[in-house]
Amino acid sequence: MSSVPAMALAGITKAFGATLAADQVAFEVAEGQIHALLGENGAGKSTIVKLLAGLIRPDAGTLRLFGQPVHLASPRAAHRLGVQTAFQELTLVRDLTVLDNMLLPYAPIGPFGLRRRRQGERLVRAHMAELELEEVDLHAEVRELDLALLQKIEIARAVFRRPRILLLDEPTSSLSGRDIDWLGRIMARLKAAGVTQLFISHRLPEVRRFCDTLTVLRNGRAIASHALTEVDDDQVIRMILGRALDQTFPAKPADRRPGPVVLRAERLAAGRLEAASFELRAGEILGVAGLQGMGQLELFLACFGMVERRAGTLAVDGQPVSLLSPADAVRAEIGISLVPEDRKTEALFLQLSGRHNASLPVIDRFTRLGLIDQAAERAAVGRAFDLVQVDRRALWTRVGAFSGGNQQKIAIAKWLLAESRILLLYDPTRGIDVGTKHELYGLMRRYADAGGAVLFYSTEIPELVGLADRVAILYGGRIAEMLPAEGLTEEAILRAVLGGSRALEEVA
Numbered sequence: 001m002s003s004v005p006a007m008a009l010a011g012i013t014k015a016f017g018a019t020l021a022a023d024q025v026a027f028e029v030a031e032g033q034i035h036a037l038l039g040e041n042g043a044g045k046s047t048i049v050k051l052l053a054g055l056i057r058p059d060a061g062t063l064r065l066f067g068q069p070v071h072l073a074s075p076r077a078a079h080r081l082g083v084q085t086a087f088q089e090l091t092l093v094r095d096l097t098v099l100d101n102m103l104l105p106y107a108p109i110g111p112f113g114l115r116r117r118r119q120g121e122r123l124v125r126a127h128m129a130e131l132e133l134e135e136v137d138l139h140a141e142v143r144e145l146d147l148a149l150l151q152k153i154e155i156a157r158a159v160f161r162r163p164r165i166l167l168l169d170e171p172t173s174s175l176s177g178r179d180i181d182w183l184g185r186i187m188a189r190l191k192a193a194g195v196t197q198l199f200i201s202h203r204l205p206e207v208r209r210f211c212d213t214l215t216v217l218r219n220g221r222a223i224a225s226h227a228l229t230e231v232d233d234d235q236v237i238r239m240i241l242g243r244a245l246d247q248t249f250p251a252k253p254a255d256r257r258p259g260p261v262v263l264r265a266e267r268l269a270a271g272r273l274e275a276a277s278f279e280l281r282a283g284e285i286l287g288v289a290g291l292q293g294m295g296q297l298e299l300f301l302a303c304f305g306m307v308e309r310r311a312g313t314l315a316v317d318g319q320p321v322s323l324l325s326p327a328d329a330v331r332a333e334i335g336i337s338l339v340p341e342d343r344k345t346e347a348l349f350l351q352l353s354g355r356h357n358a359s360l361p362v363i364d365r366f367t368r369l370g371l372i373d374q375a376a377e378r379a380a381v382g383r384a385f386d387l388v389q390v391d392r393r394a395l396w397t398r399v400g401a402f403s404g405g406n407q408q409k410i411a412i413a414k415w416l417l418a419e420s421r422i423l424l425l426y427d428p429t430r431g432i433d434v435g436t437k438h439e440l441y442g443l444m445r446r447y448a449d450a451g452g453a454v455l456f457y458s459t460e461i462p463e464l465v466g467l468a469d470r471v472a473i474l475y476g477g478r479i480a481e482m483l484p485a486e487g488l489t490e491e492a493i494l495r496a497v498l499g500g501s502r503a504l505e506e507v508a
């Protein structure tokens with residue numbers, strides 16, 4: 001390994017209006033190392049990535065790559081120096097095919113490009129095979145693919161361009177289990193080939209698995225850099241938050257008297273969901289656990305009118321309901337809302353302000369004689385934002401400018417405002433930092449304590465243990481088991497979701 005760092009930042013400063021997103025940031029990464037960049041949502045991680053990718057320019061400071069001071073005036077300049085990026089907000093073009101995206105921005109277009117195109121396709125195909133992605137249909141349009149696959153293609157594209165420095169901004173926030181293992185293999189291979197990598201993630205276990213060194217950012221400042229072996233998780237969390245995290249989960253109510261059943265599903269079938277029956281009560285957080293693809297997504301979508309039911313019934317307050325669309329679900333007398341895993345494309349309109357996003361489902365309430373009462377709207381949305389502890393700046397700022405955690409809180413504020421009584425949360429803390437997660441947990445508990453009912457799916461089993469009053473185990477499209485709060489442990493949930501030795505063989 002050479003003694004000159006592959007990447008060295010010194011005094012890097014970048015302001016967006018009044019926000020100092022990077023404040024005299026300094027750290028170094030040795031060649032061939034994997035360096036983690038950690039910090040809460042809004043700490044400035046993506047800003048550093050965008051500076052290194054040539055997407056934005058620093059107000060001050062110097063950047064050296066392999067010892068040379070560089071000015072990255074454009075993404076192309078960064079590419080020429082061997083810097084490639086898989087961005088947090090995926091940058092694939094939705095209307096193009098996988099192949100065209102892989103070849104962008106250098107895709108040969110027009111009839112003269114045809115031969116080079118075939119050549120390009122051969123290269124991409126070989127590359128995808130190398131990355132264990134041979135099953136990806138290169139001619140599929142990107143918009144048809146699910147989020148996890150898009151994320152993998154975003155990574156594959158960056159790797160395809162043979163980086164010397166690879167920047168990975170929260171790649172695992174949309175990946176789970178096997179896909180994270182996949183990424184670990186790819187990163188290890190690149191490392192063996194001498195590629196220097198910057199890895200951003202909120203999950204400490206994978207940071208430990210993948211990375212050599214780390215830098216913690218807080219409020220735009222680099223707090224400290226360490227080798228992973230020098231610090232334990234508690235120290236890392238303290239650096240991230242600037243304080244110790246007293247207690248991860250809010251206390252569950254000690255003396256729980258179950259409220260009335262607000263949502264009842266009987267033999268619900270949709271997609272992989274075969275026949276799911278359960279009752280959700282007012283005042284409770286009902287957890288849902290299952291291996292990937294056991295029908296959990298369909299369960300949530302069916303309760304929100306987003307997929308067609310094949311069979312079975314749903315009842316709200318004892319009355320059978322037929323939810324043909326989300327509009328049916330959010331109607332006042334039903335009052336169901338959903339916060340989906342991909343808030344970027346499903347929960348929020350990124351171009352609109354937080355105020356417009358939040359009031360959209362209930363805009364009728366602020367309309368008098370066809371005109372929107374802006375003051376009333378602003379006041380109501382402001383109160384909802386206070387509840388979820390989002391800066392009131394979100395009232396007028398475009399939602400896309402906010403960090404993932406804040407976007408998630410705005411999505412929840414929207415449903416608080418709609419006064420929904422049933423909240424469907426599908427893996428809501430994915431890609432969210434520890435501090436914001438903590439706030440969301442508190443929010444969920446307060447919502448239940450106030451008489452709301454929460455159906456809560458999480459891929460993180462400790463969250464189910466810490467939050468759920470009961471846990472419904474999905475197996476083979478059915479609720480195979482209902483675990484009570486007493487004796488709820490990670491091990492008990494794991495054993496139940498694996499459904500015995502037969503299931504163990506299936507996942508092996």
Ligand SMILES: Nc1ncnc2c1ncn2[C@@H]1O[C@H](COP(=O)(O)OP(=O)(O)O)[C@@H](O)[C@H]1O
Nearest residue numbers: 016019021040041042043044045046047401403
């Ligand atoms: N284009 C932008 N315009 C205004 N503010 C921005 C912009 N990009 C980032 N910010 C702000 O800069 C801060 C750091 O953001 P970011 O680097 O995205 O954080 P992280 O990736 O650590 O979550 C946040 O307060 C964010 O709101």
Ligand SMILES: [Mg+2]
Nearest residue numbers: 045046047088
């Ligand atoms: Mg970010």
